[in-house]
Amino acid sequence: MKNYLYLTLIILTFSCNKKTEELKTKIESTINNETIEDTDIVNLPTEENKMLKIHNDISNAMANMRNDSLLSVSSKQFTDSLIYLIKNNNNTLNYPFEKLQKENALKMATSEDKKLRVYSWDNNSGGSMRFFNQIYQFDANGNIMVNESLASNDSQAYFSKIYTVQNKNNESIYLVISNNILSSKYSVQHINAYKIGTENLQNAAVFKTKKETLSSISVEFDFFSVVDRPERPVELITLENNILKISLVDDKQNVTRKNLIYEWNGDVFIYKGIK
Incomplete structure (x- = not known):
């Protein structure tokens, strides 16, 4: 019985240490807003389409019935989203952003x-x-x-x-x-x-x-x-x-x-x- 309890304690300790190391690694990888997960899995065309939608909101806010409140919110959202995307995805250095450029965004x-x-x-x-x-x-x-x-x-x-x-x-x-x-x-x-x-x-x-x-x-x-x-x-x-x-x-x-x-x-x- 003692041997069984001792073995269980070792397994639990190993599991906790492993999770701690995984958490530590994840924290270290998010320093300066850079995450390994984002770099590996983000779909840049999809993200560009999201940015394009925000730009469309900006254009609508600047239309005939100008909405300064919506313009301010959408412009900040565009800026925050673009900075986050570029900071957290190294492969943006080679991505063309053709849609955003075409729309002059x-x-x-x-x-x-x-x-x-x-x-x-x-x-x-x-x-x-x-x-x-x-x-x-x-x-x-x-x-x-x-x-x-x-x-x-x-x-x-x-x-x-x-x-x-x-x-x-x-x-x-x-x-x-x-x-x-x-x-x-x-x-x-x-x-x-x-x-x-x-x-x-x-x-x-x-x-x-x-x-x-x-x-x-x-x-x-x-x-x-x-x-x-x-x-x-x-x-x-x-x-x-x-x-x-x-x-x-x-x-x-x-x-x-x-x-x-x-x-x-x-x-x-x-x-x-x-x-």
């Missing part, structure tokens, strides 16, 4: 090597000045990292393109193009240079002007001076064959036909003049 750009992706979406809190939430998602030595930035006092920009150059150390330098809408008249286009560190996205000072070396350059312009151009957003900053062109604006912020020219030398973009 989400703007995103992905680097050629698929290691950096940027997402942006209008949070619907602005008027002629638009406010955009942002997510940076990147592969840091096999670890998928996510940084979000929500617009509040700063209206922030939406992303439109990522260029990539390689430096002499064979590091990728990512040139992210983004766009502020300050009013129906005034806008800003930016180029920001980054490189991926071991755990974070780092500013890369690669734009060498006459006086200093910068990690970003911005062009403030009057949108009506380029309104007839067909591309959207208008491309005032372009890179081709290692030549970076940045549109020159006059003292009234009208875009001219001239460009500031920078050339990539394997370390930095060197300013070459105006052409």
Whole structure:
């Protein structure tokens, strides 16, 4: 009888320890809102359809009989759902989100090597000045990292393109193009240079002007001076064959036909003049 009770006690102890370890593992896997279960089983097309439904609610709230209360609730739901989905599913880094992009619910750009992706979406809190939430998602030595930035006092920009150059150390330098809408008249286009560190996205000072070396350059312009151009957003900053062109604006912020020219030398973009 004693042997039987002793054996039963051992089995119960082993079972409790196993459940404790399972619980510990589950808790550890949910740190920073990341769960192994979500990564393994979530169906991204299904989740995208859910996001699309929320976007439809936003569109309905902005219709003829504008419903600000529903708009606020739906916009927050869209933001919370998208951030949670991306944070908890590493495979979103390669998912196209075609439906959300087609409906203009989400703007995103992905680097050629698929290691950096940027997402942006209008949070619907602005008027002629638009406010955009942002997510940076990147592969840091096999670890998928996510940084979000929500617009509040700063209206922030939406992303439109990522260029990539390689430096002499064979590091990728990512040139992210983004766009502020300050009013129906005034806008800003930016180029920001980054490189991926071991755990974070780092500013890369690669734009060498006459006086200093910068990690970003911005062009403030009057949108009506380029309104007839067909591309959207208008491309005032372009890179081709290692030549970076940045549109020159006059003292009234009208875009001219001239460009500031920078050339990539394997370390930095060197300013070459105006052409």
